[in-house]
Amino acid sequence: MSFEFDEHIAVRDVEGAAGEHDAQLSSGWMVGGAVNGGYLLAVIGHAVSRTLPEKPDPIAVSAYYLSASAPGPARASVRVLRDGGSVATVSAELAQGDDVRLTALATFGSLGSLSDDVPEGWTAAAQPPDLPPVDECVPGSMAPPEVLEMAPFVRRFDIRFDPRMIGWALGQPSGRGEMQAWLRLVDGREPDPLLLLMAVDALPPVSMDLGRTGWAPTLELTAHVRAAPAPGWLRIRHATRHVSGGMFEEDCEVWDSTDRLVAQSRQLARLPRS
Template identity: 45%
Template sequence: MSEFDEAITTTGPGDDGAYVGALTDEWGIGEAVNGGLLMALAARATGDASQRAGGHTDTLSFSGIFLSPSSPGQIHARPTVLRTGRSMSSAEVVVTQPVDGVDVERFRALLTLGDLDRYTDTPRKSVIPSPTAPLSECMSAGDAPPSLSQSGLLKRLDLRLDPATVGWAVGAPSGHGELRGWLRLQDDREPDALSLLLALDAFPPVVFDLGSQGWAPTIEFTGYVRARPAPGWLQVRTHTDHVAGGLFNEDCTVWDSTGALVAQSRQLGAARFPAT
């Protein structure tokens, strides 16, 4: 079993409908566990609950509000299937962690589920991959500052950033608010629909390219899985077009090795900037 599949494995459902998993700091960034991993775990549990109810299993859309940072330890995902239709199902999932005997809510999300194989026709309109330096010219996570490269998450990922977008790592952000690069899992597990949720939240915060420092927590996240990715590297672009009052939006686009768009997202995050 790959590291990613092991990390999103749950048991259940229990009598209370909960799927129980375990988080570790191997997927941590700072003091929190990566939100993309949590979304993939929750989506997997929700897909299982939907299938048990006669519904669909593939996540088509995921819209969640993050209420508190998750930490290593036991995690509970409680899906509720709201509707099962012919082509799509709707569900809610609430994710909690027991802390000192109290269930603390980490996030809750609404999901639309379906069958991605229904949507394999040629797109009428799509987003072409952004110009990105070839892999051989990109900088790996091992080249990152110790504050980032020592995170458990970056040890699980093979992440390569376009040199034109990494000036922030040496104290010279470009000010464009954009990151571009390539991504795959470090153990060479091929991408699939669930791992795309991880990919949408795997890059460093885009506001680093604007001089932001420290943790940039996600407040709200909305993502779309467009297609099953082909084997190979994923190409990723993140950018922001509005930063004000300590809040920013981050848009992410993911293409597979064939150049097909496979996932998109927008999230609202909080950022800190040095005093001027």
């Protein structure tokens, strides 16, 4: 069975050009006037995994967004900087014509082969988000039609927002700069490490909970994939702690159905104008 996400992040190796891959960016991942940054990260991630078939999983990816991407043809270029032992490090670019859309440094490996050893007596401080049951949360499909039209990206998911943190959608932002939700793909595709690259940028920007509802373009995003996720719903929490210079950071945690932290990210984005 084929899934929409896999079709939309597909890349084709360019014959005779090692590390070069052609892609077709889908309009279904648009948010406002640009293609979603997490989707672009997954496209780049797929190109890297094609270049490094023995180390197909993202572990750390740091991407700088240079210009807004549009639906249509794109070229992903991957250069291996070091490949040895359990991980490899690459540089990668995604371009459309002469315009570089994003540039990234990434470390890839095989998550299944990495040790899960932890120090004796150590207890993790991070805990899964305290979310109500899925059927008690607010579906993203309840967004006004004009929002769904402006952001077809939302239709790719089944998102269920924590009703205690949904004031931003009702014109009553809390001012705390936080939101959390359940998430899965609408066609039933189970999560994997490449999907996690998209998931860290799947929720609306937390600037909306600060009362700023405009476009919040990402300048830089760093994602850490900690483990391959188990099947089932993902739980995602976004929060910011500091706003200055017209920018805010957005920290994300992604937990799988077994209460395991499977991905983290931090991005720096511009604060929408008031």
